[in-house]
Structures are given as structure tokens and as C-alpha cells.
Amino acid sequence: MNLKDAAANLNQAHPEDTLHPLYTPWGELLMRSGSYDDILSEYPRPQMRRTDYHMLNGLWEYAFVxxxxxxxxxxxxxxxxxxxxxxxxxxxxxxxxxxxxxEPTEYLWYHRELSFSTEELSQKEEYMHCILHFDAVDQEATVFLGTKQLGIHSGGYLPFSLDITEYVNEDPVSLYVKVRDLTDTGYATRGKQTLNRGGMFYTAQSGIWQSVWYEWVPENYVINYKITPEYNKASVTFVLCSPKPFNHLEFRVNIPSCDGTLAQENTGSLTRMRVRKISEQQDSFGLTHTTVVLSFPASVTYSAADPADAPEPVNFKPWSPEHPWLYPFTLTADGDTVEGYFAMRCYSVERDSKGIPRFCLNHKPYFLHGILDQGYWSDGLMTAPCDEAFVYDINLAKGLGFNMLRKHIKIESLRWYYHCDRLGMIVWQDMVSGGSTYHMPWVCYMPTLFPHMSAHTKDNHYELFSRSSEEGRKSWEQECLDTIDHLYNVPSIAVWVPFNEGWGQFDAARIAKMVAKKDPTRPVDHASGWFDQKGGDFRSIHNYFRPLQVKLDGKRAFVISEYGGYACHIAGHSSVNRVYGYQKYDTPEEMAAALKQLFSRQLFPLISKGLSGAVYTQLSDVEEEVNGLVTYDRRVVKLPVGHPFAAPSSFAAPYSHGNKPE
Known part of the structure; x- marks a missing residue:
């Protein structure tokens, strides 16, 4: 173990540092343009798109009180x-x-006027409903129209909606949002945010940080749906949620274009798939859940005894990073029409021909060459300056040879997941961490020095893991389940990660079972880093200061879910002059040479020994943590682009046919 590097990287708060103002290229354009009507204007929900919507992003009034x-x-x-x-x-x-x-002792108030057009007023007369959406407000939001309180939502990373139809009138109405954010002075989910930023923890942010918008829907409409690809059965199951049963349902499934993108001109016929309505049930809230199965012309056969020899599907195109085939569809339900897409893919952990548990994509071993993605921006913090910025990050990762992004301790905008789906990028999705102030010597330093001890430590000692509050534990569990509901339909999400490095961890083995029951279609990495409770589908370790190695337990796939962290400070492109990282290099050339050796000599040889995946830290710099492969402002890529660090092709992909997307 490199004790010198480990000692040099004890996490320390530096709230006294003044961050240099850094603008990304897209943020700079936004500031120079002076335009306020075209901010993140794309439809926020790509898998459930309607045409009649209005974005409320732009200029609002505010007040701190x-x-x-x-x-x-x-x-x-x-x-x-x-x-x-x-x-x-x-x-x-x-x-x-x-x-x-x-500050935790303050409210932040937002205000703007809502004015409705003559056309919108006529829609109200036609019994249409106006639904107001907030995609994320950190941490607690209370919404008012005029002086009438409409609702309260807690949880800074998940969306919520309100029906405002009765307030649609000829006169403008005042929309107010009151926000409270305790950050790390309470137990609520907060991720990497802290009031005392420094090292691996970052500037606290608050308030509205994802899109605000409204849309018009019929009186009986699709509230949401759950899409489950049945890979082995060559079918896909939809469960539609609506206020009451539909009299008429119609699906139109589009044939994907040659590069897998959502080309609407390539519209197929519904006769290519069989449609069956299976059931109709009401829940305790009086909502109707309608189950519909769409089947391809023939079933896929698969033998669990010998997955390596299983025939590839011939009746549908499976999704993979190399071939991100998507099936766009249009659903018409009475007077409601929504557009979305699904993909035919299967994620699992199965034994290979040598009996080693492996992560599998579509029943074939697939090495996950991943990179940690914090989702922070120098000018927008957790909010990307525009949609093109998402595309840049994903394409950069692919250009460097990675096929997986671990979205770290954050729930991203649905636009980001959409681009992962269409560009071909597997996602490991972390849950957002919470709990009271973390005991860093316990959750970080002790496991780094004594990994064997942490691997045998039970996580029901709630005080040690900053989880003394029973209310806080229950709140986190509900947000975990809500996160799965929110992101369930995303084809690119392959794995759920409930806990990272013991930050607010508790009862991880039980939580892994809870997650698997909620979503049996994806494996679970129940405790990434250390404090392994022997649950989930992976043995998952973090290794920054020791030679990389594989330690199989015979039951779960083995992954190195964090490693690397090589730091290189680029003058003029860093928030502070302070450098935080796990090994430091003076120039990008030195860092690139070290990384080439790390991958070729340490990482890739472990694949044949049972390594199923690895996550390099990290994609971009964030504040003083300058171990990114690109600077915080996204202006300097520290490594040569062009797949220089791709995994060996025999392990990287289960497919070798067809055209590769651009």
C-alpha cells in the first residue's frame, strides 16, 4: 500500500477558498447571448413525450428571508x-x-407570473387538465398559486407534479415556490453537497435545479407507465397508470434507423408485433393499472445451462453500447397521445464457461469498462448548461474507450439518460446518499488502511454510519424505491447501487433484497467500496492505493467499483490552486503514460481472472478534485481521444457484427 499517497489525501474542508469563476463553452454562450427564453428548452421526459407543453425555465424573481x-x-x-x-x-x-x-436558517422564495393563451383557455373548457411539473427542487419545496398552497414535496433529486387546471383563467396568476435546504445539517439526501466544501465533497446548491414546465392532458390520461422488456420471450410489457380505464388503446411501434437513433421517418407497422391486453386493476388510490404485452413474431429460446451457446435473437435487435437499437412507439389512449421508446436488452450475473460469475449483457459476459461521473459543471453545479453538454460528456467517455458511466450519488435529468440510451452507454445508477455528518475516520480512512476489518463490519451500528434517525432511514428507503420507479424505464441503466463507502449505509443486505424485489430485471451492487454485507450480486471494492487484484467469493461477480483517481492540475481551468487526487502528475503527458500502464499492466490482465467491471475515477474535475480526464470547465481533455484506453475487444463486447454507430 502507498501510505504516502493515502496520507496526503485525507479529506479536508476548505470553505475559505474562493472558487475561480469558470464557464464551460456552453455556459459562456448562454451568458453572452442574453437570451432567457431558450434555457434547457427540450421536452424534459423523452420516454413519455407529448406535444402540448410549455417550459417555464427563464427569469424568475427571488428573495432570501x-x-x-x-x-x-x-x-x-x-x-x-x-x-x-x-x-x-x-x-x-x-x-x-x-x-x-x-443557508439552513433561510427560505428561498421564487416568483413568476403565469399567463394563459386563448387556446389554453379553450382547452380548459374542453375538460383538458393542466399539469405543472417540477423536475427537481433541493431539498423541500412548497408551491403556491396566488395565496393558495398547492402542495409540499421533500427530496431534492426527484420530480413532482401538481394539477393547476382550476387556476387557468384570463387573468395572470402568481406562482410561488418556497424552498428550504438543510444540506448536511440534517439527514435528507444530499449526495456530494456540503456547507464546508473541500476534497471529495463539493459546494452545496439549493432550490430549483431542473426544469419547470406544464402540459395539457385529457381528463383521462396516461399518468405514467412501466416498460419491461421480456428478452427471453421476445416481448415487452407495459403497465399503464390512468385515472380510469381506457376505452381504446393503440400502439404503433417504429422500426429503428440504422444507427439506432429515434428517426421518426422510419415508422413501422403494428402488424410486426402482437398486442394483448392482459389485465386491468385498481389500486388503493382509485387509479387504474392496465397491463399490455407487445410480442415480436416469435419467441427467443435460451438455455440457462449453457448461455455461451445460446442463439442470438433473430426477431428483434438487441440493445448494446455497440449497437444501441431503440424501438420508438406511439401510444394512443382515448384522447391522449404519448411518444416513447424501449430497448430489448437483458442484464444479469451468470457463470461463464469456467464457472466464474460474470456481469452479462443479453446473456453473454460483458466487461464493464466504466468511469465515475459526478455530473457537476463549473458554471451550473449539478445543472448542465444545455442538452449539448450532456452529449459532449457521453461522447467523450465513448471516445476514450469506456462503455459504462457510473452516475455517482446523483439522479440526473432524464435528458441525460435519453442520450445514454441512444448513443450506447451503460449506466450504473447510484442512489443519493444521506444521513447526518459522516465520521470520515470510520467510513473512509479505516477501510482504506484495514480493508479486511471493514469487510467484516456489520452496518446495523447506526450511529457509526450516521443513521441514528429512524425517520431518516425510512425516508431514504422510500426515496430509494421512488428512484427505481422514476428511472425504471431507462434501457441503459444496468445496475442499482444503494450505498457508497458507508455514507449513510444501513442494513445493506436487506436493502439489496428490497431493491431486487422492486426491480428483478437488474443486478444490485449493495455496498460499493467496503462494508460488504455479503448481499447483492457483486463483490464491489474500491482500490486507490494498492496493486489491483481480483478476489472472487464464488457467488457474486467481482468488480473494482472505484480505482485510479490520477490528478493533474491544469492552470487556468481549475476552481482553486489546491490539488486533490490520489496520485499527482505535473503534465497531461505524464498522467496519460501512467494511465496506459495502469490499464494495460494491472487492469486488463485481471479480466481473464474474473474481473467483471471497473470504474475509473473520474470523468471530469470537480472543484479541487482534479482527477478528471477533462477539466471542470470541459475545455481541456487531458488524454488523447480515439479509444486509446479501450478494453481488449474480446472482452469489451458480445457482438462483432453490424455497423458501429458514429
Whole structure:
């Protein structure tokens, strides 16, 4: 073990540092353009798209007030604007133009007017409903129209919606949002945010940080649906949720274009698939759940005894990073029409011909050559400056030879997952961590020095894992289940990761079973890093300071879910002059040479010994943590692009036929 490097990287807070203002190329264009009507204007929900919608991103009024319980802080009638904020960028972000932190002792109030067109007023008369959507507000949001409170939502990473039909009138109506954010002074989910930033923890952000929008729907409409590809049966199952049963359902499935993108001109006929309505049930809320199965012309046969010899499907095109085939569809349900897509793929852990448990894509061993993706931006914090920025990051990872992104301790905009689906990038999805202040010597330093000890430590010692609050544990479990519901339909998500490095970890073996029951279609990495409770589908370790090695347990696939962390500070492209990383290099050339040796001499030889996947730390710099392969402002790529660090082709992909997408 390299004790010198380990000692040099003890995480320390540096709240006194002033971050240099860094703009990404897209953020700079946004600031220079002066345009406020075209901010993240794409439809936010690509797998459930309607045509009649209106984005509310842009300029809102704001005010910071003490959270003292007085009428002036709790009542929107007392709102007095202090300035203008650009939504959906948090006030702490450069692109908001506020650059001011919301303290735990304060509220942040938002305000804007809603005006409805003559056409929208006529839609109300036709019994259409207007649904207001907030894609993410950190941490607790209370929404008002006028002085009427519409609802309260807790949880800073998940969306919520409200029916505002009765407020659609000729006169404008005032929309207010009151936000409270305790960050790491409470137990709520917060991810990498901290009030005392430094090292591996970053600037706290708050408020509205994903899109706000509304759309018009019929009185009986598709609230949501659950899409389950049945790979072995050559079918896909939809469970539709609606206020009441539909009189008429019709699916039109489109043939994907040659590169797997959603080309609407390539529209296929419904006769290519068989459609059966299986059941119709009501839940305790009175909502109707309709199950529909769409079947390809013939079933796929698969022998579990010998997956290596299983025939490839001939009646549908399977999804993979090399061939990201997507099946767009249009669903018409009475007067409601939505467009979406699905993919035919299967994720599992199965034994290879040598009896070693492996991660498998479509029943074939597939080595996951991954990279850690924090999802932070120098000018937008957790909010990307535009849709093109998402595409840049994903394409950069693919260009460097990676086939998987581990979305780390964050739930991303649905637009990001859409681009992973269509470009071909597998996603390991972390749950967002929470709990009270972490005991870093216990959850980070001790496991680094004594990994064997941490692997035999039970995680029901709640105080040690910052989980003393029973209410906090229950809240996290519900958010975990809600996250699965929210992201269930995303084809590229392959694995759920409930806990990372013991941050707010508790009862991980039980949680793994809970997650597997909620979603039996994806494996679970129940405790990434250390504090292994022998649950889930992976033995998952972090290794930054020792030679990489494989330690099989005979039951679960083995993954190195974090390693590397090589740091290289690029002057003029870093938030601070301070350098945090696990091994430091003076130039990109030195770092690239070291990485080439790390991959070729240590990592790739482990694949034949049973390594199923590995996650390099990390894709981009974040504040003082400069171990990214690209700078925080996305202006300097530290490595040569062109697949220089791709895994050996015999392990990287289960397919060798067809055209590769651009």
C-alpha cells in the first residue's frame, strides 16, 4: 500500500477558498447571448413525450428571508423581490447570476407570473387538465398559486407534479415556490453537497435545479407507465397508470434507423408485433393499472445451462453500447397521445464457461469498462448548461474507450439518460446518499488502511454510519424505491447501487433484497467500496492505493467499483490552486503514460481472472478534485481521444457484427 499517497489525501474542508469563476463553452454562450427564453428548452421526459407543453425555465424573481416562522417568511402575500434568478440554475451557480448560498436558517422564495393563451383557455373548457411539473427542487419545496398552497414535496433529486387546471383563467396568476435546504445539517439526501466544501465533497446548491414546465392532458390520461422488456420471450410489457380505464388503446411501434437513433421517418407497422391486453386493476388510490404485452413474431429460446451457446435473437435487435437499437412507439389512449421508446436488452450475473460469475449483457459476459461521473459543471453545479453538454460528456467517455458511466450519488435529468440510451452507454445508477455528518475516520480512512476489518463490519451500528434517525432511514428507503420507479424505464441503466463507502449505509443486505424485489430485471451492487454485507450480486471494492487484484467469493461477480483517481492540475481551468487526487502528475503527458500502464499492466490482465467491471475515477474535475480526464470547465481533455484506453475487444463486447454507430 502507498501510505504516502493515502496520507496526503485525507479529506479536508476548505470553505475559505474562493472558487475561480469558470464557464464551460456552453455556459459562456448562454451568458453572452442574453437570451432567457431558450434555457434547457427540450421536452424534459423523452420516454413519455407529448406535444402540448410549455417550459417555464427563464427569469424568475427571488428573495432570501429568515426561516423564523413569521408571516413575512411563510406567506407569499408578503413576498418582496430582491432580484432576478435564471431558472433552473441554483442560486449558488454562476449561471443563475445570483451566486449566493441558501443557508439552513433561510427560505428561498421564487416568483413568476403565469399567463394563459386563448387556446389554453379553450382547452380548459374542453375538460383538458393542466399539469405543472417540477423536475427537481433541493431539498423541500412548497408551491403556491396566488395565496393558495398547492402542495409540499421533500427530496431534492426527484420530480413532482401538481394539477393547476382550476387556476387557468384570463387573468395572470402568481406562482410561488418556497424552498428550504438543510444540506448536511440534517439527514435528507444530499449526495456530494456540503456547507464546508473541500476534497471529495463539493459546494452545496439549493432550490430549483431542473426544469419547470406544464402540459395539457385529457381528463383521462396516461399518468405514467412501466416498460419491461421480456428478452427471453421476445416481448415487452407495459403497465399503464390512468385515472380510469381506457376505452381504446393503440400502439404503433417504429422500426429503428440504422444507427439506432429515434428517426421518426422510419415508422413501422403494428402488424410486426402482437398486442394483448392482459389485465386491468385498481389500486388503493382509485387509479387504474392496465397491463399490455407487445410480442415480436416469435419467441427467443435460451438455455440457462449453457448461455455461451445460446442463439442470438433473430426477431428483434438487441440493445448494446455497440449497437444501441431503440424501438420508438406511439401510444394512443382515448384522447391522449404519448411518444416513447424501449430497448430489448437483458442484464444479469451468470457463470461463464469456467464457472466464474460474470456481469452479462443479453446473456453473454460483458466487461464493464466504466468511469465515475459526478455530473457537476463549473458554471451550473449539478445543472448542465444545455442538452449539448450532456452529449459532449457521453461522447467523450465513448471516445476514450469506456462503455459504462457510473452516475455517482446523483439522479440526473432524464435528458441525460435519453442520450445514454441512444448513443450506447451503460449506466450504473447510484442512489443519493444521506444521513447526518459522516465520521470520515470510520467510513473512509479505516477501510482504506484495514480493508479486511471493514469487510467484516456489520452496518446495523447506526450511529457509526450516521443513521441514528429512524425517520431518516425510512425516508431514504422510500426515496430509494421512488428512484427505481422514476428511472425504471431507462434501457441503459444496468445496475442499482444503494450505498457508497458507508455514507449513510444501513442494513445493506436487506436493502439489496428490497431493491431486487422492486426491480428483478437488474443486478444490485449493495455496498460499493467496503462494508460488504455479503448481499447483492457483486463483490464491489474500491482500490486507490494498492496493486489491483481480483478476489472472487464464488457467488457474486467481482468488480473494482472505484480505482485510479490520477490528478493533474491544469492552470487556468481549475476552481482553486489546491490539488486533490490520489496520485499527482505535473503534465497531461505524464498522467496519460501512467494511465496506459495502469490499464494495460494491472487492469486488463485481471479480466481473464474474473474481473467483471471497473470504474475509473473520474470523468471530469470537480472543484479541487482534479482527477478528471477533462477539466471542470470541459475545455481541456487531458488524454488523447480515439479509444486509446479501450478494453481488449474480446472482452469489451458480445457482438462483432453490424455497423458501429458514429
Amino acid at each position: 429568515p426561516a423564523d416562522g413569521s408571516s413575512s417568511s411563510e406567506d407569499p402575500a408578503h413576498f418582496t423581490a430582491q432580484g432576478i434568478i435564471r431558472v433552473p440554475f441554483s442560486p449558488e451557480a454562476l449561471l443563475s447570476r445570483v451566486h449566493r448560498r441558501l
